[in-house]
Amino acid sequence: MTDLWPAPFHPSPVRGSVDVPGSKSLMARFLITAALGEAGTAGRIVAPLRARDTELMARALADMGVGVAWQRGATEAEDILDISPAPLHGATIDAGLAGTVMRFVPPLAAFARGEVVIDGDDAARVRPMDPVVRALRDLGVEVDAASDSAGRAVLPVRVHGQGHLAGGTVEIDSSASSQFISALLLAGPRCEGGLVLRSVGPKVPSAFHLAMTVDVLRRAGIQVEEFAAGGAPADREHPAVEWHVHPGIPQLGTVVLEPDLSNASPFLAAAMVTGGTVEIPRWPERTTQPGAQIVDIFTAMGARAHLRADGVLELTGPRDIAPLDADLSDVGELTPTIAAVAAFATGPSALRNIGQLRGHETNRLAAITAELSGVGIPAREEGDDIIITPPAVPSGAGGPAPRATGEGPVIRSYEDHRMATFGAILGLRIPGLRVENIATTGKTMPRFAHMWTDLVGR
Numbered sequence: 001m002t003d004l005w006p007a008p009f010h011p012s013p014v015r016g017s018v019d020v021p022g023s024k025s026l027m028a029r030f031l032i033t034a035a036l037g038e039a040g041t042a043g044r045i046v047a048p049l050r051a052r053d054t055e056l057m058a059r060a061l062a063d064m065g066v067g068v069a070w071q072r073g074a075t076e077a078e079d080i081l082d083i084s085p086a087p088l089h090g091a092t093i094d095a096g097l098a099g100t101v102m103r104f105v106p107p108l109a110a111f112a113r114g115e116v117v118i119d120g121d122d123a124a125r126v127r128p129m130d131p132v133v134r135a136l137r138d139l140g141v142e143v144d145a146a147s148d149s150a151g152r153a154v155l156p157v158r159v160h161g162q163g164h165l166a167g168g169t170v171e172i173d174s175s176a177s178s179q180f181i182s183a184l185l186l187a188g189p190r191c192e193g194g195l196v197l198r199s200v201g202p203k204v205p206s207a208f209h210l211a212m213t214v215d216v217l218r219r220a221g222i223q224v225e226e227f228a229a230g231g232a233p234a235d236r237e238h239p240a241v242e243w244h245v246h247p248g249i250p251q252l253g254t255v256v257l258e259p260d261l262s263n264a265s266p267f268l269a270a271a272m273v274t275g276g277t278v279e280i281p282r283w284p285e286r287t288t289q290p291g292a293q294i295v296d297i298f299t300a301m302g303a304r305a306h307l308r309a310d311g312v313l314e315l316t317g318p319r320d321i322a323p324l325d326a327d328l329s330d331v332g333e334l335t336p337t338i339a340a341v342a343a344f345a346t347g348p349s350a351l352r353n354i355g356q357l358r359g360h361e362t363n364r365l366a367a368i369t370a371e372l373s374g375v376g377i378p379a380r381e382e383g384d385d386i387i388i389t390p391p392a393v394p395s396g397a398g399g400p401a402p403r404a405t406g407e408g409p410v411i412r413s414y415e416d417h418r419m420a421t422f423g424a425i426l427g428l429r430i431p432g433l434r435v436e437n438i439a440t441t442g443k444t445m446p447r448f449a450h451m452w453t454d455l456v457g458r
């Protein structure tokens with residue numbers, strides 16, 4: 001039987017503080033970087049994230065021969081994960097539904113001696129893999145892969161590692177996911193001649209995640225140059241289309257994992273849709289995480305927010321939520337949260353240039369529009385945009401009329417952690433709403449349901 005979670009209904013202002021666990025994206029990069037370090041040295045992650053995606057990544061490394069030791073501290077902030085590099089060998093890897101695992105492990109596998117097979121959930125077997133498979137083949141690696149109906153590579157992928165990679169120049173169309181570029185950049189320093197990666201094709205999404213990859217490499221002592229179209233050094237206005245990664249041995253050292261700001265966003269959304277106030281401690285002053293952008297986005301929708309001197313972000317939702325018309329290409333993973341808030345705005349919103357979400361845990365354009373429409377909030381896809389046209393509702397309380405099902409509406413979560421948190425946000429203002437398989441939030445935030453109930457109560 002499908003597990004249906006009764007989402008707390010709480011249209012009056014929510015107040016509270018939420019300590020969110022670590023960033024899955026930073027953690028994935030730290031793990032790969034540490035694994036490619038020098039044998040005999042260890043990388044240490046303080047306050048590591050124990051969630052499905054990061055445990056699968058840690059297990060993938062361990063299965064290939066890397067030493068991985070989790071140590072519990074008195075609090076989660078004192079937990080430690082030590083990663084000890086070692087020669088990599090063949091293995092069978094379960095990527096689950098983690099884009100980071102299925103895309104970041106194949107280049108790493110090229111350094112193994114032996115065959116590395118990467119497979120995952122059924123839903124993972126439709127996520128795009130072609131660009132990383134092609135790039136590895138162009139670099140001389142023997143890779144076998146299953147193919148989809150259009151002949152493009154998908155899981156399972158089999159990498160015949162030779163223990164080393166010569167490197168060179170490779171061109172890649174990474175418009176379906178930034179993770180293909182991140183995957184190759186992370187492996188770049190261990191290529192004997194370094195790596196020159198040239199983006200061809202339409203714009204690469206998720207600019208913040210690309211910046212995160214480059215930042216992690218540089219902090220590990222690796223020289224990375226970024227060039228914009230035309231060959232000038234890349235900057236904020238002129239995004240990189242070519243990366244030169246110099247050869248070297250990355251040294252992760254000891255890093256403290258930042259809280260996952262994208263996972264903070266549903267809690268901040270609770271303040272948005274109820275006109276309440278939510279605090280998030282340990283909000284980093286500077287970060288490459290795209291989740292930090294939620295503050296500006298919610299401010300544009302009427303919130304008041306400030307980062308206090310004690311490192312706590314405080315956000316108060318507005319009485320009336322202003323509609324949003326924004327290009328979300330660079331912050332795509334925030335879309336489900338923003339869509340749930342836009343559902344209660346005073347007018348139509350347009351969430352633009354998010355075609356890459358079709359290759360996420362599920363086709364999120366289809367999922368978001370179907371689930372909003374199902375609870376009486378008209379939403380549609382227009383090309384690579386989502387248009388949400390909330391029916392007129394009295395401000396502050398109540399919500400659109402739910403689909404009449406007798407027991408209250410159901411939000412399907414499609415095995416997608418962010419569709420589950422999207423449902424929880426809607427439930428604050430739609431009475432009787434239930435969310436299918438709330439446990440899917442365990443992909444990146446295993447205690448979500450408890451944290452949500454602690455914040456909003458029953």
Ligand SMILES: O=C(O)C1=C[C@@H](OP(=O)(O)O)[C@@H](O)[C@H](O)C1
Pocket residue numbers: 024025026028099100176177178179182205206209332333356357
């Ligand atoms: O590199 C990463 O850690 C991620 C990159 C982004 O992927 P896409 O570029 O495929 O959207 C993001 O959406 C995903 O949640 C995490």
Ligand SMILES: C=C(OP(=O)(O)O)C(=O)O
Pocket residue numbers: 097098099100333360361418
């Ligand atoms: C797209 C996401 O995940 P993945 O790393 O599996 O691509 C996400 O977390 O929103």
